[in-house]
Amino acid sequence: MAFRLLQNLRHLPAKVGRLSRSLRASQARPDDAWALGLLTPAEARLYLGMDARDREHACRVTRGLLAAHPQASPALRAAALLHDCGKSLRPYRVHERVLVGLVPGRLSRALPFGALYVRGAHPALGAELVRRIGGRARVAELVERHHTPGGDAEAALLHRFDDLE
Numbered sequence: 001m002a003f004r005l006l007q008n009l010r011h012l013p014a015k016v017g018r019l020s021r022s023l024r025a026s027q028a029r030p031d032d033a034w035a036l037g038l039l040t041p042a043e044a045r046l047y048l049g050m051d052a053r054d055r056e057h058a059c060r061v062t063r064g065l066l067a068a069h070p071q072a073s074p075a076l077r078a079a080a081l082l083h084d085c086g087k088s089l090r091p092y093r094v095h096e097r098v099l100v101g102l103v104p105g106r107l108s109r110a111l112p113f114g115a116l117y118v119r120g121a122h123p124a125l126g127a128e129l130v131r132r133i134g135g136r137a138r139v140a141e142l143v144e145r146h147h148t149p150g151g152d153a154e155a156a157l158l159h160r161f162d163d164l165e
Contacts, residue, residue, distance in 0.1 A: 029056060032047075039082075045133065047085070049085075050082075062080035062081050079143050080162075086143070142155050
Protein backbone atom coordinates (compact mmCIF):
# COMPACT_ATOMS: atom_id res chain seq x y z
CA MET A 1 0.00 0.00 0.00
CA ALA A 2 2.75 2.47 0.95
CA PHE A 3 4.73 1.53 -2.17
CA ARG A 4 1.67 2.20 -4.36
CA LEU A 5 1.13 5.58 -2.71
CA LEU A 6 4.77 6.54 -3.27
CA GLN A 7 4.55 5.41 -6.87
CA ASN A 8 1.43 7.52 -7.41
CA LEU A 9 3.03 10.55 -5.77
CA ARG A 10 6.07 10.20 -8.02
CA HIS A 11 3.84 10.60 -11.09
CA LEU A 12 1.84 13.48 -9.60
CA PRO A 13 3.82 16.33 -11.27
CA ALA A 14 3.27 14.81 -14.72
CA LYS A 15 -0.43 14.31 -13.98
CA VAL A 16 -0.83 17.91 -12.79
CA GLY A 17 0.97 19.11 -15.93
CA ARG A 18 -1.33 17.08 -18.15
CA LEU A 19 -4.37 18.31 -16.27
CA SER A 20 -3.33 21.96 -16.64
CA ARG A 21 -2.78 21.46 -20.38
CA SER A 22 -6.17 19.81 -20.71
CA LEU A 23 -8.34 22.59 -19.36
CA ARG A 24 -8.90 24.30 -22.73
CA ALA A 25 -9.36 22.40 -25.98
CA SER A 26 -8.29 25.49 -27.90
CA GLN A 27 -4.80 25.18 -26.41
CA ALA A 28 -4.30 21.59 -27.59
CA ARG A 29 -1.85 21.06 -30.46
CA PRO A 30 -2.02 17.39 -31.49
CA ASP A 31 0.26 16.38 -34.36
CA ASP A 32 -2.60 14.92 -36.37
CA ALA A 33 -0.73 14.72 -39.69
CA TRP A 34 1.98 12.57 -38.08
CA ALA A 35 -0.54 10.43 -36.18
CA LEU A 36 -2.72 9.72 -39.21
CA GLY A 37 0.27 8.13 -40.94
CA LEU A 38 0.32 5.41 -38.25
CA LEU A 39 -3.36 4.46 -38.52
CA THR A 40 -5.60 2.64 -40.96
CA PRO A 41 -8.28 4.85 -42.59
CA ALA A 42 -10.97 3.56 -40.19
CA GLU A 43 -8.70 4.05 -37.16
CA ALA A 44 -7.84 7.54 -38.43
CA ARG A 45 -11.52 8.50 -38.42
CA LEU A 46 -11.84 7.23 -34.85
CA TYR A 47 -8.72 9.17 -33.82
CA LEU A 48 -10.06 12.39 -35.36
CA GLY A 49 -13.29 11.94 -33.40
CA MET A 50 -11.34 12.21 -30.14
CA ASP A 51 -11.09 15.48 -28.23
CA ALA A 52 -8.03 17.50 -29.31
CA ARG A 53 -6.64 17.32 -25.76
CA ASP A 54 -6.82 13.53 -25.79
CA ARG A 55 -5.23 13.44 -29.26
CA GLU A 56 -2.38 15.64 -28.03
CA HIS A 57 -1.87 13.34 -25.04
CA ALA A 58 -1.97 10.30 -27.34
CA CYS A 59 0.71 11.83 -29.59
CA ARG A 60 2.96 12.50 -26.58
CA VAL A 61 2.48 8.94 -25.31
CA THR A 62 3.24 7.51 -28.76
CA ARG A 63 6.31 9.69 -29.31
CA GLY A 64 7.68 8.75 -25.88
CA LEU A 65 7.09 5.08 -26.54
CA LEU A 66 8.76 5.29 -29.97
CA ALA A 67 11.74 7.22 -28.61
CA ALA A 68 12.45 4.37 -26.21
CA HIS A 69 11.22 1.54 -28.47
CA PRO A 70 11.59 2.53 -32.13
CA GLN A 71 10.92 -1.08 -33.16
CA ALA A 72 7.41 -1.02 -31.63
CA SER A 73 4.88 -2.92 -33.72
CA PRO A 74 2.44 -1.04 -35.95
CA ALA A 75 -0.43 -2.26 -33.73
CA LEU A 76 1.24 -0.89 -30.59
CA ARG A 77 1.82 2.46 -32.30
CA ALA A 78 -1.84 2.65 -33.31
CA ALA A 79 -3.02 1.56 -29.86
CA ALA A 80 -0.92 4.28 -28.27
CA LEU A 81 -2.74 6.82 -30.44
CA LEU A 82 -6.17 5.34 -29.73
CA HIS A 83 -5.80 4.22 -26.11
CA ASP A 84 -8.19 6.90 -24.81
CA CYS A 85 -10.71 6.80 -27.67
CA GLY A 86 -13.33 5.40 -25.30
CA LYS A 87 -13.47 8.80 -23.60
CA SER A 88 -14.89 10.26 -26.81
CA LEU A 89 -18.27 8.64 -26.06
CA ARG A 90 -18.95 11.33 -23.45
CA PRO A 91 -17.09 14.62 -23.73
CA TYR A 92 -15.96 15.99 -20.38
CA ARG A 93 -16.81 19.45 -19.13
CA VAL A 94 -13.86 21.35 -17.61
CA HIS A 95 -14.82 20.56 -13.99
CA GLU A 96 -15.23 16.89 -14.93
CA ARG A 97 -11.72 16.80 -16.43
CA VAL A 98 -10.40 18.08 -13.12
CA LEU A 99 -12.49 15.63 -11.11
CA VAL A 100 -11.60 12.54 -13.12
CA GLY A 101 -7.95 13.60 -13.10
CA LEU A 102 -7.96 13.59 -9.30
CA VAL A 103 -9.86 10.36 -8.72
CA PRO A 104 -7.67 7.23 -8.81
CA GLY A 105 -8.46 4.83 -11.66
CA ARG A 106 -9.47 1.97 -9.35
CA LEU A 107 -12.00 4.18 -7.59
CA SER A 108 -13.43 5.52 -10.86
CA ARG A 109 -14.02 1.95 -12.05
CA ALA A 110 -16.12 1.36 -8.91
CA LEU A 111 -18.25 4.50 -9.36
CA PRO A 112 -20.73 4.12 -12.23
CA PHE A 113 -21.54 7.84 -12.53
CA GLY A 114 -21.22 9.93 -15.71
CA ALA A 115 -17.66 11.07 -16.34
CA LEU A 116 -16.27 8.77 -13.65
CA TYR A 117 -17.89 5.79 -15.35
CA VAL A 118 -16.32 6.76 -18.68
CA ARG A 119 -12.94 7.25 -16.97
CA GLY A 120 -13.10 3.81 -15.43
CA ALA A 121 -14.60 2.00 -18.42
CA HIS A 122 -12.79 3.82 -21.25
CA PRO A 123 -10.41 0.92 -22.06
CA ALA A 124 -13.31 -1.49 -22.72
CA LEU A 125 -15.40 1.21 -24.39
CA GLY A 126 -12.47 2.16 -26.62
CA ALA A 127 -11.73 -1.44 -27.57
CA GLU A 128 -15.36 -1.87 -28.59
CA LEU A 129 -15.15 1.28 -30.73
CA VAL A 130 -12.02 -0.03 -32.47
CA ARG A 131 -13.76 -3.33 -33.17
CA ARG A 132 -16.97 -1.65 -34.34
CA ILE A 133 -15.18 0.52 -36.93
CA GLY A 134 -13.21 -2.44 -38.29
CA GLY A 135 -9.90 -1.58 -36.66
CA ARG A 136 -7.18 -4.16 -36.16
CA ALA A 137 -7.98 -6.82 -33.57
CA ARG A 138 -4.59 -6.42 -31.88
CA VAL A 139 -5.10 -2.65 -31.61
CA ALA A 140 -8.45 -3.23 -29.88
CA GLU A 141 -6.84 -5.75 -27.53
CA LEU A 142 -4.07 -3.31 -26.56
CA VAL A 143 -6.54 -0.45 -26.04
CA GLU A 144 -8.57 -2.72 -23.76
CA ARG A 145 -5.51 -3.76 -21.73
CA HIS A 146 -3.72 -0.41 -21.45
CA HIS A 147 -4.58 -0.04 -17.75
CA THR A 148 -4.50 -3.74 -16.85
CA PRO A 149 -1.82 -5.32 -19.04
CA GLY A 150 -1.55 -8.64 -17.23
CA GLY A 151 1.22 -10.62 -18.94
CA ASP A 152 0.99 -8.75 -22.27
CA ALA A 153 4.38 -7.10 -22.82
CA GLU A 154 3.10 -4.60 -25.40
CA ALA A 155 0.15 -3.60 -23.20
CA ALA A 156 2.60 -3.14 -20.31
CA LEU A 157 4.69 -0.79 -22.46
CA LEU A 158 1.62 1.22 -23.38
CA HIS A 159 0.57 1.38 -19.74
CA ARG A 160 4.03 2.55 -18.70
CA PHE A 161 4.26 5.34 -21.25
CA ASP A 162 0.66 6.44 -20.64
CA ASP A 163 1.40 6.59 -16.92
CA LEU A 164 4.55 8.64 -17.49
CA GLU A 165 2.72 11.23 -19.54
